[in-house]
Amino acid sequence: MFKVLDKIHSPEDLKSLDRDDLNRLSHEIRKYLVDVISVTGGHLSSNLGVVELTIALHYVFNSPVDKLIWDVGHQSYVHKILTGRKEALKTVRQYQGLSGFPKRLESEHDCFDVGHSSTSISAAIGYAVARDMNKDDYSVVAIIGDGALTAGMAFEALNNGAQMKKNFIVILNDNQMSIGKNVGGMAEYLDTIRTGHVYKEIKHDVHKVFDRIPVVGKMLTKGVREIKDAFKQVFIPGMFFEEMGYTYLGPIDGHAVPQIIKVLNQARRIEGPVLIHVNTIKGKGYHHAEINPSKFHGTKPFITTNGEALVKKAANTKKTYGELMGDQLIQYIEDGHKIAGITAAMPDGTGMTRFMKKYPKAFFDVGIAEQHAVTFAAGLGLSGIKPFVAIYSTFLQRAYDQVLHDVCIQKIPVVFMLDRAGLVGEDGETHQGVFDLSYLNHMPNMTVMAPMDSETFKDMMAFALTYMDGPIAIRYPKGEAPFFGYDKSPIVYGKSEVLETGQDIAILAVGSMVDEALKASAMVKSSVTIVDARFVKPIDYDQIDRLAATHKYLLIAEENTMIGGYGSEVLRYVHQKGYDIKVEIMGIKDDFIEHGSRNKLMEILGLTANHIAAYIERYNR
Numbered sequence: 228m229f230k231v232l233d234k235i236h237s238p239e240d241l242k243s244l245d246r247d248d249l250n251r252l253s254h255e256i257r258k259y260l261v262d263v264i265s266v267t268g269g270h271l272s273s274n275l276g277v278v279e280l281t282i283a284l285h286y287v288f289n290s291p292v293d294k295l296i297w298d299v300g301h302q303s304y305v306h307k308i309l310t311g312r313k314e315a316l317k318t319v320r321q322y323q324g325l326s327g328f329p330k331r332l333e334s335e336h337d338c339f340d341v342g343h344s345s346t347s348i349s350a351a352i353g354y355a356v357a358r359d360m361n362k363d364d365y366s367v368v369a370i371i372g373d374g375a376l377t378a379g380m381a382f383e384a385l386n387n388g389a390q391m392k393k394n395f396i397v398i399l400n401d402n403q404m405s406i407g408k409n410v411g412g413m414a415e416y417l418d419t420i421r422t423g424h425v426y427k428e429i430k431h432d433v434h435k436v437f438d439r440i441p442v443v444g445k446m447l448t449k450g451v452r453e454i455k456d457a458f459k460q461v462f463i464p465g466m467f468f469e470e471m472g473y474t475y476l477g478p479i480d481g482h483a484v485p486q487i488i489k490v491l492n493q494a495r496r497i498e499g500p501v502l503i504h505v506n507t508i509k510g511k512g513y514h515h516a517e518i519n520p521s522k523f524h525g526t527k528p529f530i531t532t533n534g535e536a537l538v539k540k541a542a543n544t545k546k547t548y549g550e551l552m553g554d555q556l557i558q559y560i561e562d563g564h565k566i567a568g569i570t571a572a573m574p575d576g577t578g579m580t581r582f583m584k585k586y587p588k589a590f591f592d593v594g595i596a597e598q599h600a601v602t603f604a605a606g607l608g609l610s611g612i613k614p615f616v617a618i619y620s621t622f623l624q625r626a627y628d629q630v631l632h633d634v635c636i637q638k639i640p641v642v643f644m645l646d647r648a649g650l651v652g653e654d655g656e657t658h659q660g661v662f663d664l665s666y667l668n669h670m671p672n673m674t675v676m677a678p679m680d681s682e683t684f685k686d687m688m689a690f691a692l693t694y695m696d697g698p699i700a701i702r703y704p705k706g707e708a709p710f711f712g713y714d715k716s717p718i719v720y721g722k723s724e725v726l727e728t729g730q731d732i733a734i735l736a737v738g739s740m741v742d743e744a745l746k747a748s749a750m751v752k753s754s755v756t757i758v759d760a761r762f763v764k765p766i767d768y769d770q771i772d773r774l775a776a777t778h779k780y781l782l783i784a785e786e787n788t789m790i791g792g793y794g795s796e797v798l799r800y801v802h803q804k805g806y807d808i809k810v811e812i813m814g815i816k817d818d819f820i821e822h823g824s825r826n827k828l829m830e831i832l833g834l835t836a837n838h839i840a841a842y843i844e845r846y847n848r
């Protein structure tokens with residue numbers, strides 16, 4: 228039972244609350260967030276940090292007429308609670324439950340779908356321009372974090388927004404954190420604003436310089452005091468944004484509802500673009516998240532009293548592919564290789580943390596800047612350093628042209644470590660890594676591999692380390708890497724590996740689907756050939772020739788869209804050769820795949836061992 232929160236069914240209900248009730252509401256929302264997310268899992272820290280900000284936004288603005296555009300959207304839970312989705316939050320990120328991100332189809336209060344970062348200012352400018360073209364009258368507000376502000380897209384939008392001179396508001400939610408500590412020059416600039424460092428240092432330095440001048444020194448220092456104001460003009464907080472053309476307001480305390488309300492009310496009356504700089508604390512109000520915001524950025528279910536995971540990791544838990552990658556990078560440095568590990572704001576998620584701590588000089592976190600990460604790696608790759616760029620499959624979509632134009636055309640030996648390839652589950656359609664095989668397949672000079680287990684993965688990395696004839700992408704799924712214990716042959720460029728030999732049906736499986744194929748083969752009586760594709764590009768044409776000569780049926784299994792992936796290339800080859808073999812592709816249908824557990828989605832999409840077994844039995848009568 229929540230005294231105030233239970234009465235809030237829409238933003239309208241907020242507007243009659245007095246100061247005490249608004250205050251109480253913040254506490255109740257925090258408690259509710261912790262209660263719910265400790266059961267469902269989800270993005271906790273960022274939501275705890277924006278409780279007061281979200282209340283103030285809905286207090287001042289009139290959603291859905293006014294447009295509130297959340298960047299990334301992982302911090303939109305409070306917005307969901309205040310816009311009639313409090314109870315539904317208990318289903319967040321579950322199959323057919325609430326999305327973990329704003330979704331236009333979910334609510335009229337969600338005016339832009341998100342998941343990938345740094346889109347909010349562009350979308351806000353679009354809304355503002357359309358409003359004026361349509362002669363409508365509403366406010367447009369983009370709420371962007373300091374992490375999301377590290378991306379090129381955010382800068383592009385700020386730049387263009389200044390020129391447009393439209394009325395819109397950018398709220399910069401500055402908590403000094405991306406998922407981990409925020410990085411880069413802008414982060415430092417924001418830090419100097421927060422601490423008032425620039426102005427103090429300048430003043431101090433000027434005094435020091437003039438004091439060193441003999442005789443006239445003291446006299447001049449007096450004059451400097453007068454000049455101080457001029458300096459203050461130049462070094463006032465937010466001058467960067469002011470100079471660009473934004474009215475800068477702040478920095479303000481993002482946990483003081485009355486102050487935020489006051490500034491929002493000012494901002495909505497200002498002509499032209501406004502940037503409000505709000506300081507918040509990521510994880511605010513829940514001790515364990517406040518002291519370790521990264522751990523609770525995206526969390527599994529946990530015990531509220533001690534912040535420990537509800538389901539403890541078993542002692543014999545295998546390492547994730549990401550962790551294995553981090554280990555390998557450490558090993559390469561220790562073996563004397565000149566390598567670099569690059570991440571775009573995801574050192575933890577990609578498994579680079581240990582490497583980062585041990586060899587910080589070989590580690591580069593470039594911020595949420597996937598495009599820059601790739602071209603930066605291209606420069607390194609041309610200068611005798613072997614770059615390993617670890618980016619989630621879904622986020623590398625951002626850098627399509629950099630991969631193609633800056634790396635592939637020049638055949639630069641960059642290694643792309645694509646984590647979260649395949650279905651990621653709870654993050655849903657914006658995050659499923661099901662397009663990479665297709666967007667990489669058609670790039671000349673690109674090599675693409677997919678490991679079936681931990682040992683193959685290490686072998687592939689070792690292969691990539693010494694391969695100098697162009698870029699290589701290794702794509703692997705979220706979670707622990709299995710180990711099958713096959714006595715397998717070394718990695719040979721473009722060659723697949725036969726794991727089991729049978730006569731009835733052949734299965735060519737890519738990466739994670741090998742596991743399902745092996746399980747299926749154990750479930751049926753038929754004798755099945757199972758081939759681990761290993762290389763998605765180039766495909767092993769000799770192997771296809773052999774399979775076509777010895778089998779009547781070929782099933783291709785891949786955790787990727789069926790369009791333009793591995794299977795479609797095999798099919799093209801089989802057709803071109805005129806082989807008499809029936810080929811079927813098991814992969815992701817041509818659709819965006821919603822959120823839900825990975826197992827559930829695999830089941831629904833027909834990508835499990837059971838489905839493969841059913842296929843085998845259907846054809847082998």
Ligand SMILES: Cc1ncc(C[n+]2csc(CCOP(=O)(O)OP(=O)(O)O)c2C)c(N)n1
Pocket residue numbers: 273276299301302342343344371372373374375376402404405406509571572573595597622625
């Ligand atoms: C293009 C892209 N790259 C990476 C991510 C992963 N990601 C999600 S939230 C986040 C940090 C965002 O930091 P910030 O905007 O400051 O929000 P905060 O979590 O601090 O509230 C990152 C790196 C993403 N969503 N999109």
Ligand SMILES: CC(=O)[C@@H](O)[C@H](O)COP(=O)(O)O
Pocket residue numbers: 299301342406524525576647651654705
């Ligand atoms: C919002 C976002 O993009 C990230 O927080 C993402 O949810 C991380 O995914 P993992 O939990 O798989 O690292």
Ligand SMILES: [Mg+2]
Pocket residue numbers: 372373374375400401402403404405409
């Ligand atoms: Mg932040």
